[in-house]
Amino acid sequence: MKRYIAIPLTAAALAAALMILPWPSHGQESDADKAKAAKAAAKAKNIARAIQENARQLTLFDRQGKVVKTFGDRALYNQPSISPDLTRVAVIRQDLENETADLWVIDIGTGAGTKLTRSKSREPARSPVWAPDSAWVAFAALRDSYDGIYRAKADGSGAEELLYKLPGAGAVPTDWSLDGKFINYYVSQLGDSILYALPLEGDRTPVVVTRSKSEIVAARLSPDSRFLGYRSNETGRNEVWVRAFDPANPSAPERKWQISDQGGLGMVWWRRDGRELYYFAADRGIMAVSVSTSPTLEFGKPKLLFKAPNSIPNGPNAAPGNLGSVSRDGEHVVFSLPPAPRLQQLTMFDRTGKVVRTIGQPALIGQPAFSPDGKKLAFVRNNIEAGNANIWTVDLETGNETQITNDSFPHNVPTWSPDGKHIAYQSNRGTYTSIYWRSSDGGAEEMLFRYTPGAGLQLSDFTPDGKYVMFDGGAILMAAPLTGSDPLTRKAVEVSREEYEVGFPRVSPDGRYLSYGSNEVKDRIEMFIRPFNMATATLAEEVPGRASKVQATKDGPGGGNVWRSDGKEVFYLRSEPGSDEVEVKSVELSAGPAIQPSEAKVLFKLRDAGGANTKFISPDGQRFVFAVREPAR
């Protein structure tokens, strides 16, 4: 196959733009041509920016954490895996222009890349694993709508070969056993996890190694194929485990050992002689664990080799092995290093877009939410060292901060209760996504509602009387009554369940209307407002003197949906596709029983600002808080 040489990033971006942008024609351009050209230019610009901000550099470290070398061109790499002979790295490389993700092999010595697959758009290759002789790379890929495990020659010769057509989707290959007989993969679908070993001899019927209700991912076999190292959250926290592996005897009693005790992201890598294993810890440490098998199997205490650079994500949702791998001799680690994360500064604007003030110090920070009295902000601060994201509040007058949550679970969409006494948030833990709250001075956590196992939800609001918490899940609008003392018995009301998608319900301050996003018109998301019965959390279809349903926007909002406290104005955000400029827009709502939206108007525009799905606009509609990104470092 063709070999590729490194192209400087800026040249690649320019070439992409030149390929997409049409050359000037001699004839007259129609409006349609102009629109098409503008769309292509926006796409090219967006791609160039995405590459500039996210392209990663393949970097080889030694065991002490010293950079040995960088190699290959900067690109959107994922899942790098060092070949057993230590000469190459298999990696998935995204092509934003063609919307593909293909398997490449990059030579560590020369940086030259060989493309092994030719995936179609939306049929990405993923999760490469090396054969023990370094001659083949196995991977998973979607092909003509079917998921399968494939292999390709590492030198790029020949066509990819289907090893096994999967009955379902989402399998992740993680290892090729050192005896060459098995490829291990796991399926972790909506909470359930199943580990499989795919025999490469015989009829290739996968063996179920284990099945679990808790997450079990990223399994890798010991060199003698007797043990599996993997990550599980069975203790409530991601840790690394080892269990006995005996596919010939699936009914053998379970034997397993917890390896990490301070959190482990996985994946596990075994040294070729089986005497040591490695994993990524929750704090971004590369850990080494000695393994002895005589007289009995014993694992040593994890030892820190070095800490990965801060740009390697290690949050609660970090995928094991996504950005790095350890060599078979245990002497090297390769990372596809992203650029250093850009910090954000919470910044308050007035209605004209003028900066009123900044709040706190720059950090990895976001999701600002005004308290109902407008005097405090809740927000999420990402601790890059600890790999967690916790909710804090800040008093806007004194600047005093209070930590509300303090654990390693994810916390999203901080949402104040109407009386300002509690802050609710959504958090996914194992199989469930649930809504919790804590008192606004940081009290004990209390679950408000637990959703269907494996299903996601997005918290959006409380009803003004505080009796329901509003959210969407599965593209339907729902409200959970905060009745009784047992949250597990609370049944959500389906506020709206339609053929089209609906989401992000927010209740007007007087409780009489509901605003939400829906794609029922022209297949594009717009904001709608409907009469609402707060007492029952149901839509009110026909109420004399009140409008039924009104479409509040016509330009495809991208977020926002925040009411002013007097109910006379609702705000939203909008951006042109491919643009990093955000328009802050307002729709005025007529007084009286029949709500009528005005034409939307732009209040101001800003760039490089992270918006949020929180109530980031003050209740009086005069102040707007965004997390503005600092210049790249």
Next chain:
Amino acid sequence: MTRTLPAYFALATLLVLTFSTTAPAHHNMSANFDFNDRVTVSGTLSKIDWRNPHIEFMVDTKSASGDAETWKYEGPAPSFFRERNVGKADFEGALGKQVTVEASRARDGSRWGLLRQITLPGDKLVSACPQNC
């Protein structure tokens, strides 16, 4: 191209992308259905519910012993079909007519299946793969 709800919030850019975790699917398919236990049923399409989070429909058929029985199926979300130029009208037009459904059967052994593909009148094949396969 259908613009779905996740795109609605995509403008919320970096911070939401960093912190957000919401999953699109509705419940645990592999817990309810066995992807390796496939069953094919031919019968009359008797009812459809074309709503989120996933469509549902029923097929009336007869067992090997001649007893009437009804199978219930669930499929992907309506948006899945829209993106493939299949609409509610295609299914409504098949009500009362013969269809053939291949599905992954419920683990509890009931007459409940997760749609893999359905052949509508006129031999129109509608696949729910890869989502349900």
